[in-house]
Amino acid sequence: MPTITYTIAIDRNHDGIFEDDITSDVIEARWSLGLAQPYDSIAEISRAHITVRNPTGTYSPERNALDSGTRVQIQSNDATTTRTHFIGFIDTIEPTTGDWGEKLALIHLHDIQVWLDDSPVVIRPQIDVTADTVIDTLLNEAILRRAVIGGYCVIDVDGYNSIDSVSIFPEDNVMRHFDAGKTRFAYVGDWWGETVPARQGIRELVASERGRFYINRDGEAVFLNRHYTLVTKTLSATFSDDMQGLEYTYGDNRLNRLSIILTPREIGAGNAILWQLDSPQRQAQGTQTTLTLNFRDDLNQPIGMLEFDSLSTTFNTVEDGMGITITDNVSVEIMETGFTSMQVQIRNNNPFDVYLTGLTIVGKPLYRRDPLEIVVSDGEGMHIYGLQREVLNLPALSDVETAQAFAEYDLSRRKHPSGTVRTLTTTTRDHPTNVVSLTLFDRIRISESQTGHTAQDYFIIAESHQVSQGGTQHTVTWTLEPADSQRFVIVDDSTIDNAERVITPY
DSSP states (O other): OOOOEEEEEEETTSSSOOOEEOGGGEEEEEEEEEOSSTTOSBOEEEEEEEEEEOTTSTTOTTTSOOOTTOEEEEEEEOSSOEEEEEEEEEEEEEEOOSSSSOOEEEEEEEOTHHHHHHOEEOOOOEEEEOHHHHHHHHHHHSOOOOSOOTTBOOTTOTTSOOGGGOBOOOSOSSOEEEOOOSSOEEEESTTSOSOEEHHHHHHHHHHHHTOEEEEOTTSOEEEEOTTHHHHOOOOOEEEESOOSEEEEEESTTOOSEEEEEEOOEEEOOSSEEEEEOOSOEEEOTTEEEEEEEEOBOTTSOBEEEEEEEEEEEEEESSTTSOSOEEOTTEEEEEEEEOSSEEEEEEEEOSSSOEEEEEEEEEEEEEEEOOOEEEEEEOHHHHHHHOOOEEEEEOTTOOOHHHHHHHHHHHHHHHSSOOEEEEEEEEETTTOHHHHHHOOTTOEEEEEETTTTEEEEEEEEEEEEEEEEGGGTEEEEEEEEEEOGGGTBOOTTTSOTTOTTOBOOOO
16 A cells, blocks of 8 residues: 655645645635536536644734635645645634633635636627527636736735736636537527626536536636546446445436427517616716616516617706707717626716717617426336436527437436446545546446445546545545446447447437
């Protein structure tokens, strides 16, 4: 058994170098990353909790500066390979209080998804695009604490605003590894209104692709298209009656009625009115006002703007428009254009109040029609095993054929009860290399004699670690999802005459 050592270090200078090694102070480290359950589209927020000795207040931020947002790294080394297990940002620190007691501190870490949840994004019309392209845009528009800020310009922050000694941030605010999406979406974002939280937008795009999104061990964003788990055949490890723990169920994740909701779209004629002022707007002398105009139809449903034609305005000295028309020193300027909204700034540089009595935006609209529901069911399964239903709302989908293929695929892989391993737990004592090396969406094979579960393949979709006792005890629990390529035909890769496999247009 190789000797495995662990290093936990802090990037105090925010320059990407984890120079402050705190390993000797660490009592216990726990971390987790990945999806909550099989077939989810987006991962949970990755988190870590590090318990440290704090006798001199080293980890008491009001005594020794340790800011929220500072990055911490967890690594291991087995004498041949150094592996990163987690990189996250400090969220909160909880030092124990008082002169007596253990004098400990608990450091809480998280990944960038916390900020993706809170970051409102406005994106321009996305037409005929794949999920990876839109996710890339959502990430770049999100407000994120970048991995490295040392050496870059941060306005009004001491040490980061000396223009001659710093650089401008690159466009990408987080490293990313993206598959190309398989589905081309005709229109994306016309259902978001003024803004959308970046993580919500990502979740809806990934779900509509039937792909996966997560933050990996290095803190990088990863998008996998829906074919990844079908075509990834490389086996990373095999377990046969040598696990410390196995959570096994029969009939879990069964499904015999599936509804997929999609939204048809219709392109309207050009030069249509997308927004019109309902009532006069007073603009005080020497002021400016910023307004967000949401495009809505007669049923108060969002309208997408495919093309912008014109913006027309009328200013008057009186509210009813019967006074003098004003054209000098007044303006309405377009500040930002989204798919379903426009932000404008109204200015009045005159020494008297004026009224905006007319404002009309004209363009080519994209209308969202009533949602369609595609339903597939297994009548035999419902009557034999009992109803087990699910509804998927895939807002980027507008194509019935694609929705039908998705529904048939999901039903076919889950309609028959089967034995499934939900989680596998092991330690570095039994599987030292696997514990430190296996990570998200690695493929493993499991056999267990008592259940008769033999040579079944799974993908790791979540990992949860606990290291204690000076690094001598390391336990991991992997959450698993069945590998579907054992059940379906892959053209140019599968044996067609295998009677247990089916062909699906996925």
